[in-house]
Amino acid sequence: MLNPWRLRLLVDLATYGTVRAVAQRGNLSASAVSQQLATLERETRTALLERTGRRVRLTAAGVLLAGRAREILAAMDAAEAELRGLADEPAGTVTLAVFQSAVHALAEPAVARVAERHPDVTVVLLELEPHESMPALRRGDVDVIITTTDFTGAELDPAIDLVPIAEDAVVLVLPEDHPLTERETVDLRACADQRWTFDVTGSYMSELATRLCREAGFEPAVICRFNNYMIALQHVEKGRSIALLPSLAADPRYRVAVRPLTPPVTRRITAAIRRPATPRPEITAVLSALRRYGARQALPEDPRARP
Structure with a gap:
């Protein structure tokens, strides 16, 4: 009989690629993970792993079983949700x-x-980040994601339900003494000669900022890239650059000036879940809380939104 815990370890190996990563995720030793996977091979009487030195990878049978294991574990989660649904109070774990x-x-x-x-x-x-979270949702690695609909392409995916959360403005972040702070709003064309801090290459905000600058008629002079907004804010605070950031990232603890763009630019923040065969009350509870704190302004209802 297949052991669900060992199946989950196999799924984690398919997702994260190394025994060490699986061990860290499960708060186990690498040797314990290896032993459990070896036991799973004996249970299935099938070679699931190919070992090369200290590294392992899934065989064709391992890939097949990992895919089936995701389906099995999802069905078990659904069954547990149905049982919990008989109670008055949501219970369970939501990633x-x-x-x-x-x-x-x-x-x-x-x-x-x-x-x-x-x-x-x-x-x-x-x-x-959005380019990572949607694949993770589709694989079944997470239950709910917060993402942006203009990045995911999920609107056309019948397996994904979208839940509107908020709209967030993209803003220009400047040193407090920058000349552009005298303006209430800023047209990006006025920033053509500025030095910029961008997010890392390939990220959602990097792609968006690059596109906005090019649409304004210039190629931005990017002098540094950070995948941490706090570091970016520190760089701007010291007067070394300016940045385009989501307004959610404009932490008031930093001495920077924030100005809206002309014309305004916004992004739609959306939660996404896999469309369940049976509703999970714990996921509904999380979505309700997200909508409560995300409603900076009313959004048009998405016809595919769930309660």
Whole structure:
């Protein structure tokens, strides 16, 4: 009989690539993970792993079983949800993946509200950018993601449900003494000769900022790239550059000036979940909390939105 715990270890290996990463995720030793995977091979009477020195990779049979294991584990989660649904109170674990600027402004308050109102629900919070979180959701590695609909392409995916959360402006972040702070709003064409701090290459904000600058008629002079908004804000605060950031990332603890763009630029923040065969009350509780803290302004209802 297949052991669900060992199947989950196999799925984690398919997702994260190394025994060490699986061990760290499960708070286990690497040797314990290897032993359990070897036991799974004996149980299935099939070679699931190819070993090369200290590294392992899945065989064709391993890839097949990992895919089936995701389906099996999802079915088990659904069965548990149905049983929990017989009770009055949501219970269970929800893995929530959030992009960086939404961690403190949206996710943490929502998680705190869930903990207060539904003590039997545990939320595991992960930081993942939009280009990472949607693949993780489709693989079944996470239950809920906060992302941006203009990046995911999920609107056309019948397996994914979208839940509107908020709209967030993209703003220009300047040193406090910068000449452009005299303006109430800033046209990016006035920034053609500036030095810029961007997010890392390939990220959502890097692609967006590059596109906006080019649409304004110039190629931005990017002098540094950081995958941490706090470091970017520190760089701007010291007068070394300017930046385009989501307003959620404009932490008031930093001595910077924030100006809206002319014309305004906004991004739609959306939660996404895999369309379940059976609703999971714990996920509904998390989505409700996210919508509560994300509603900076009313959004048009998405016809595919779930309650």
